[in-house]
Amino acid sequence: MSNTFLELEELALVERPEKKKPLGPLFWICVGWIALNIFGAIFANVLPLQNPLFQDYGAINAGPSLHHLFGTDDIGRDIFSRIVFGSRVSITVGFGSMVIGFGIGAPLGMLAAFRRGRFDTIVTTFMYILLAFPAIIATIAVLSFWTPRSVFKIILVIGLASVPLVYRVIRTATLSVATKDYVVAAKVQGATDRRILMKELLPNIAPIGISFLLIGVATVIALEGTLAFLGLSVVVPTPSWGNMINESRTVLQQNPWLAIFPSLALCFFLLSLNFIGDRLRSHFDVTEVKL
Amino acid sequence: MLRYVIRRILMLIGIIFVISIGSFFLIHLLPGNITAVIEGPGASPENQAKLYKLLGLNRPIYEQYFVWINNILHGNLGTSFISQTSVATTIGNALPIDLEMMFLSQILAFAAAIPMAMRSARKPDGIVDRFFSAGSFTMLSVPPFIVVILLVLFVTYKLGIPHTGPSSYVSLRADLIGNLESMALPAITLALGSFVIYFRVLRSDLIATLQEEFITMARSKGISQRRIMWRHAFRPSSVALLGAAGVNIGGLLAGGFVVQYLLNIPGLGYTLIASINTDDYLLVQGIVLVVSVGVVLINFIFDFIINIVDPRISRE
Numbered sequence: 001m002s003n004t005f006l007e008l009e010e011l012a013l014v015e016r017p018e019k020k021k022p023l024g025p026l027f028w029i030c031v032g033w034i035a036l037n038i039f040g041a042i043f044a045n046v047l048p049l050q051n052p053l054f055q056d057y058g059a060i061n062a063g064p065s066l067h068h069l070f071g072t073d074d075i076g077r078d079i080f081s082r083i084v085f086g087s088r089v090s091i092t093v094g095f096g097s098m099v100i101g102f103g104i105g106a107p108l109g110m111l112a113a114f115r116r117g118r119f120d121t122i123v124t125t126f127m128y129i130l131l132a133f134p135a136i137i138a139t140i141a142v143l144s145f146w147t148p149r150s151v152f153k154i155i156l157v158i159g160l161a162s163v164p165l166v167y168r169v170i171r172t173a174t175l176s177v178a179t180k181d182y183v184v185a186a187k188v189q190g191a192t193d194r195r196i197l198m199k200e201l202l203p204n205i206a207p208i209g210i211s212f213l214l215i216g217v218a219t220v221i222a223l224e225g226t227l228a229f230l231g232l233s234v235v236v237p238t239p240s241w242g243n244m245i246n247e248s249r250t251v252l253q254q255n256p257w258l259a260i261f262p263s264l265a266l267c268f269f270l271l272s273l274n275f276i277g278d279r280l281r282s283h284f285d286v287t288e289v290k291l
Numbered sequence: 292m293l294r295y296v297i298r299r300i301l302m303l304i305g306i307i308f309v310i311s312i313g314s315f316f317l318i319h320l321l322p323g324n325i326t327a328v329i330e331g332p333g334a335s336p337e338n339q340a341k342l343y344k345l346l347g348l349n350r351p352i353y354e355q356y357f358v359w360i361n362n363i364l365h366g367n368l369g370t371s372f373i374s375q376t377s378v379a380t381t382i383g384n385a386l387p388i389d390l391e392m393m394f395l396s397q398i399l400a401f402a403a404a405i406p407m408a409m410r411s412a413r414k415p416d417g418i419v420d421r422f423f424s425a426g427s428f429t430m431l432s433v434p435p436f437i438v439v440i441l442l443v444l445f446v447t448y449k450l451g452i453p454h455t456g457p458s459s460y461v462s463l464r465a466d467l468i469g470n471l472e473s474m475a476l477p478a479i480t481l482a483l484g485s486f487v488i489y490f491r492v493l494r495s496d497l498i499a500t501l502q503e504e505f506i507t508m509a510r511s512k513g514i515s516q517r518r519i520m521w522r523h524a525f526r527p528s529s530v531a532l533l534g535a536a537g538v539n540i541g542g543l544l545a546g547g548f549v550v551q552y553l554l555n556i557p558g559l560g561y562t563l564i565a566s567i568n569t570d571d572y573l574l575v576q577g578i579v580l581v582v583s584v585g586v587v588l589i590n591f592i593f594d595f596i597i598n599i600v601d602p603r604i605s606r607e
Contacts, residue, residue, distance in 0.1 A: 129309050134541065134586040141317050141579045144567040222434040226549050229436055230564050245436065249553070252444060259444075263437045270432035278428070 027279045030272035041087045049081040052239055071257045082239040083265050089240035093224045094217040100159025105166030113174035127164040135161040143232045169212050173205040207284035214277035218270045241266045303591050314580040315356050368577040373569050378577040388558035392477050393543055399482035404489035409520050412497035430487045438480045439553045460556050477550045488539050496531040500524045530601045537593025541586035
């Protein structure tokens with residue numbers, strides 16, 4: 001008996017990958033960029049920024065200058081301050097809906113993969129049917145019918161729409177871990193289900209979970225931009241990156257800055273999220289879950 | 292194979308049933324009294340009551356559903372309250388435009404992605420591969436609406452072609468060249484998005500396939516690099532590519548609307564947004580139903596094609 005356990009322990013030691021790919025400086029630059037954006041979004045009120053709604057008729061469509069770092073828009077509002085305030089909507093919607101998606105999808109996926117049996121069959125069939133329903137059309141349809149719109153409703157709808165996808169990823173990831181020897185060993189030792197789920201399974205699927213979460217946030221932020229173009233995002237004049245890019249279309253010729261700066265803010269944020277997610281995934285060497 | 296197909300068709304019917312229920316209940320999401328929403332705030336109570344009866348809202352909900360689904364199965368999606376035209380006709384006019392846009396964009400995407408992925412996979416982590424991979428990774432983070440804005444900026448202000456700006460859609464029947472010109476920007480935008488996905492999927496799958504033993508075997512037999520790539524590696528790897536294409540094309544049908552909206556291409560997406568803005572709820576409901584069923588059908592067709600390419604899948 002004790003011999004088998006020694007062997008198991010040895011196996012676990014051998015299996016621990018030694019040749020982890022280093023995360024690299026670019027990874028930390030991306031993390032820093034995300035942190036800076038979140039910092040700006042949280043403290044936008046306290047930071048010495050101009051009022052994002054104040055219309056300075058002395059400076060309309062002004063290019064970048066010391067006074068207006070990124071210039072002003074067609075009714076004289078400061079673009080830099082609007083981008084910082086706009087990040088609030090984008091970041092809240094992005095992370096908020098993923099919190100809902102993972103809050104429901106991840107525990108269900110873990111439980112289903114761990115318990116198997118009838119519970120797994122029922123939930124998985126249900127989720128696959130939901131998955132067949134195109135999420136983006138569902139989101140647009142519900143948001144266009146469910147008026148008046150608010151950030152909370154947007155988060156709720158996108159979050160719920162993402163549940164089946166999260167469920168599938170987490171279930172697949174858990175399935176690959178749940179048959180590993182150390183989980184079986186824990187079961188043999190008489191560990192409670194709760195202990196196995198929290199101490200054995202969760203730490204092992206957390207990396208792929210986090211990497212999928214970050215990529216999900218990036219997808220949702222792009223989706224918020226799309227919704228803004230359809231007039232389904234937050235009500236103007238509240239700035240969001242999508243709203244700003246949408247508003248810029250009418251004055252593209254006179255003031256390209258108005259389109260360029262929010263687009264850059266959006267793209268760099270998405271790029272950082274995608275890069276961190278991708279690097280984390282390859283760092284922990286999890287085989288790619290096909291999406 | 293036959294059993295597999297029958298099982299898939301049964302599943303397909305089940306999914307379409309669920310979609311129809313979802314679309315049906317959309318209209319019940321409208322806040323307050325539906326008749327007030329449709330007729331506007333100034334509607335008299337008599338008119339509201341009349342419409343209420345006209346819509347059959349006084350009957351039990353399951354009966355309403357069966358009447359609704361029965362009409363749809365007879366090709367009757369209802370008549371718009373706003374434009375007084377049949378929803379089915381409106382959708383019938385818009386759908387071919389979506390299909391053409393998708394067709395053009397997919398040809399472009401595959402034509403670029405397949406050779407580039409093969410070139411990358413030949414020397415993974417080589418200079419070419421790094422360049423392609425970094426480029427495609429960056430493109431992954433540029434949403435289509437930004438691509439459209441950049442393309443319009445480039446075409447109209449740099450090349451000075453006013454024609455290709457927004458609002459110049461020419462129908463296919465009227466003028467082939469004009470039609471292709473007006474379709475160029477939307478097709479390129481959608482092609483870029485698809486290209487990134489196809490390139491990444493095919494590249495990583497080809498790299499894995501090229502390490503298989505039968506490839507080493509083929510190499511040792513002295514078969515040319517080109518032949519190994521196309522005849523030996525591409526077929527097994529195309530399963531992953533087709534899988535990605537199925538999901539992606541379905542996504543395009545549902546996600547191409549921003550591009551249509553920005554470039555004034557009157558396809559389903561454009562019509563959907565226009566109907567959202569005019570509160571044309573029946574049209575919204577009809578488009579949601581048609582697009583959802585379309586996405587499911589596309590996925591089904593691609594599953595079927597994958598089975599022909601790799602018959603082992605259906606034997607599982």
